[in-house]
Amino acid sequence: GAVVSQHPSRVICKSGTSVKIECRSLDFQATTMFWYRQFPKQSLMLMATSNEGSKATYEQGVEKDKFLINHASLTLSTLTVTSAHPEDSSFYICSAWSPNTEAFFGQGTRLTVV
Amino acid sequence: AQTVTQSQPEMSVQEAETVTLSCTYDTSESNYYLFWYKQPPSRQMILVIRQEAYKQQNATENRFSVNFQKAAKSFSLKISDSQLGDTAMYFCAFMNRDAGNMLTFGGGTRLMVKP
Numbered sequence: 144g145a146v147v148s149q150h151p152s153r154v155i156c157k158s159g160t161s162v163k164i165e166c167r168s169l170d171f172q173a174t175t176m177f178w179y180r181q182f183p184k185q186s187l188m189l190m191a192t193s194n195e196g197s198k199a200t201y202e203q204g205v206e207k208d209k210f211l212i213n214h215a216s217l218t219l220s221t222l223t224v225t226s227a228h229p230e231d232s233s234f235y236i237c238s239a240w241s242p243n244t245e246a247f248f249g250q251g252t253r254l255t256v257v
Numbered sequence: 258a259q260t261v262t263q264s265q266p267e268m269s270v271q272e273a274e275t276v277t278l279s280c281t282y283d284t285s286e287s288n289y290y291l292f293w294y295k296q297p298p299s300r301q302m303i304l305v306i307r308q309e310a311y312k313q314q315n316a317t318e319n320r321f322s323v324n325f326q327k328a329a330k331s332f333s334l335k336i337s338d339s340q341l342g343d344t345a346m347y348f349c350a351f352m353n354r355d356a357g358n359m360l361t362f363g364g365g366t367r368l369m370v371k372p
Binding site: 250251 | 364
């Protein structure tokens with residue numbers, strides 16, 4: 144079946160630094176990918192929709208300058224958390240739709256900002 | 258905008274028994290899909306079952322089945338013969354096919370299967 148690979152699975156960074164998370168669709172092309180944030184014991188909250196070749200669409204309340212999204216190819220979207228702060232610590236998940244209308248999710252990235 | 262509500266934050270069931278997780282949604286759209294996803298402790302999201310709104314027949318996948326009541330906007334998940342590996346968070350999700358395939362998730366139900 145279709146697979147979405149997300150990397151890294153865990154990352155620890157210092158406050159003020161930037162962290163890049165990659166999301167790849169391994170065996171299908173994804174013109175659209177989605178980035179979610181999940182706090183402990185809570186649901187997935189959509190942060191933004193990543194569109195290949197164009198600007199991402201951010202949900203209300205999500206700072207586009209802090210969470211930079213780049214979708215440079217049909218198989219890769221990246222989320223960069225810029226000038227990270229401890230409150231950015233969270234679990235980030237990407238997803239992409241396969242051609243048969245099934246959403247596949249990456250393994251998630253646990254970000255810890257110290 | 259769509260909303261998805263899961264009214265049971267936590268549930269438990271004995272191994273081999275049956276459990277039903279509730280989900281209601283609110284929408285004015287007609288072209289949509291509904292999903293149940295499982296998130297085990299690994300936190301990998303796994304599709305359990307999918308229901309197209311235009312289909313009247315309830316979807317089934319092995320031990321998993323849904324009760325889709327379109328008029329009532331209800332979409333419950335029944336797990337039969339519960340197994341220890343079913344222990345996980347379960348999320349109900351709505352997708353409007355005419356709005357970019359964005360998924361809206363419910364708050365989740367934590368299911369514990371007891372031996």
